[in-house]
Amino acid sequence: MAGPLIDTHPAVAPRPGDVVLDKDSADSFLATGLGELLDERAVRCLIVTGFATEYCVDSTTAAHIRADDARTTNSAARS
Template sequence: MDALIVVDMQVGLLNGEPKHDLNGVIERINLLAAKVRERSGTVIFVQHCSGTEDDFVPETPGWALLPALHRTPADIVIRKILNDPFVGTDLAARLKEMAPERVFITGWATDLCVDATVRSAVSHHHNVVVVTDGHTLNDRPHLDAASVVRHHHWVWSNLITQRSVRLARTDELLF
């Protein structure tokens, strides 16, 4: 059984500046989520929450998950307040109880919350699969989005861990 973590794919985070291959990322997350569910796995949506200073107050329009994401009642939603969804939430306990063979990681933003999720999942001794075409961000002041993605793929493939960290495209994981 596998678990798919979808990080912060929320209206308020994905509005504004163009995001790297956003429509493709959404489509691939939906395809992978359907396959994980079909194989009796679990889909976990992580949702960033914050105070009144921004668009991520629970139950406000910016806080909502993207309507284009296909969700089911069996999916789990984890609310977080930091980049790392393992801190201050029950994500670690839920994954420990599930004992997935692999943890697939997708979402927003490659260099912040997705990176924190990858590193924390590794630290919690999971076999991590970073879905290389399943995460996104916008250009940064010092680097374009595609370069940030390439850099993080290199970093993640070179993490020192006692479990596996695999990088794979969605099409590789669907078969």
């Protein structure tokens, strides 16, 4: 995965069969299909981590706590 603004380190690059979702919002569930994908796979627990805890991780977690999505757990460490 690469683009004009990003290069993904090979150690964390998607592998064949991995799901890759594009997002345009701080909320990772908003218009990405992530919620539907988790429902299809019957995922009941989700650990949300990220680089900018105070931005995307908080936005994703807060949006789904408000929506009463019980599977979302905020377990992020600041870098």
